[in-house]
Amino acid sequence: MDDSRATDDRAASRAGAEDHLAPDDRFTLDDRLPADYFTATLHADVRRGLGGTPRTLPPKWFYDERGSDLFEEITRLPEYYPTRAEQEILDRRAVEIATLTRAATLIELGSGSSRKTRLLLDALTAGGTLRRYAPLDVSATALEEAGRAICRDYPGLRVAATVADFEGGLALSDEPGPRLLAFLGSTIGNFDEEQRAAFYRTLALSLTSDDVLLLGADLVKEPEVLVRAYDDAAGVTAEFDKNVLHVLNRELGADFDPAGFDHVAVWDAEHERIEMRLRSRRAQVAKIPGLDLSVDFAEGEDLRTELSCKFRRETLTAELKEGGFTVRQWWTDAAGRFALLLAVPN
Template sequence: MAESRFTLDDRLPAGYFTDSLHADVRAGLAERPRTLPPKWFYDKRGSDLFEEITRLPEYYPTRAEQEILVRRAPEIAALTRAATLVELGSGSSRKTRLLLDALTAGGTLRRYAPLDVSGAALAEAGEAICRDYPGLEVTATVADFEAGLPLSDEPGPRLLAFLGSTIGNFDPAQRQAFYRMLALSLTSDDVLLLGADLVKDPRVLVRAYDDEQGVTAEFDKNVLHVLNRELGADFDVDAFDHVAVWNAEQERIEMRLRSRAAQTVKIPELDLSLSLDAGEEVRTELSCKFRRESLTAELHAGGFTVRQWWTDPEERFALLMAVPN
């Protein structure tokens, strides 16, 4: 039975979401410049909106990464001979199936171990994968991998996949801490598979984060719906405009919510009153873009050596394999 091959281990401490949200909102909104971390986009509505974004004509990263995986998954399977595929922030595990297919065909894969903060997403994806891959063991873990990597008895070698250029949501200091944590968690037989969006024409980049249909704007504003619901805040969502800006110096897209007028927002749950000027912005996401030389160097500083670097034919996106130094 598929159920006997699927386990779900919740490692999040009691009150995790409430405590994290309170801490992030206090830290991010209490001082200027105002910021909120992007993880709070992803309630059910936000996750559905992001799935819609990945299908938009302007949003190339998902398609570009998938193109690379279609071409390279058999090679990845042959090079790693992984017995366990560990995936961070797996969500719906859609692209993962290309890796699962290749590793299964190669005859080495025994276990799929996805990690995500959403137990519901893990349960839905894990049960589907058990149905579609007879004989594969699925051990899902509800965890915040930024706080540590709960790996233990997975059969090796392990292939740890961190796809979608989620690494771009971290600033340089956060990326270094993340690489070091990963390097300490992996053995010399393990391999990191990392997806990274590349620097390109700023017009292409801005369009990817500010689409014509306004889906990304809805996604960006969804964080205000989350704060209203979870913290009793009184954000007028229509009083904000979605803005996507290319920061050329930092080589990153910044998503921001810009206040249309001077306004005061109350967040009763935190006993916080927030005064925003007309035109004042709340930064809701960083999406850093990468170059081969600098990304290879920062990975090396964080404890990894890049062994393979693949791009899609248009060189929009990179998929790389790295091993602990």
């Protein structure tokens, strides 16, 4: 503990010299993705996913500008509880998180607009420990827009943004510690068990004994509640799901007919996860000239577009332990729908 206080004192001295800096001087953007990242990754994902059985695509290809707008709309739907539930926990626990972690740097994976993160930023800056916010995302545009806004709204705070794909490894710089690494929104649920195990090991190797992981996780609940959250009455999630076909058509010159597929959300009780799928309404062939590829769909055949795994406290705690973390705090919203936890490297 004494070492943390010394670190905080040194950081406070540096911050005094930084308070006068203009927002632009406190913002940096480090692009670590190769120039052909999106093209090469999309090509590889489509070849692998559409060439396999069952046919799959990673959910990251939902999120062009239209897809991001649709997802923002989803978070406001009455059926979609996870965003509100996590926000409720942060509203109640952000000050406690700041007190427990005394973080000098807040790192956020897949930060996007960084909207929810402001609750943590408020608590950590009020606590007097935070010196740097380090968001990491694949979208340089989202990072720049959110990062510059945060610099304007939090005088004295440095924002060191990194354009990177954390699924391919964790690109952490020399941020001042202790560090709080936030992975919110239950994005961890998009990984299957094997992917989660590899991800935890990567995190554990990247963090020190002074660092803390803040993880958001959606919990197992009644199947009908879960299905409604991923198949809303207004059809917004259906449009979001089909947006991946629009992305393939635009980026690869494909000729998918979005109207030829139905959106379905299926609860897989064995693996305790929701699967979002596009189900072919008829036998059809989709041509993808950009890859010199044709894909035959039988009537009723599914293209899986997202896994959304749900968790129980005992199993999530156990898999984190196996991956190199010990859970120290576990909080839920009042209805017990969603969990936010603090874990430290073993």
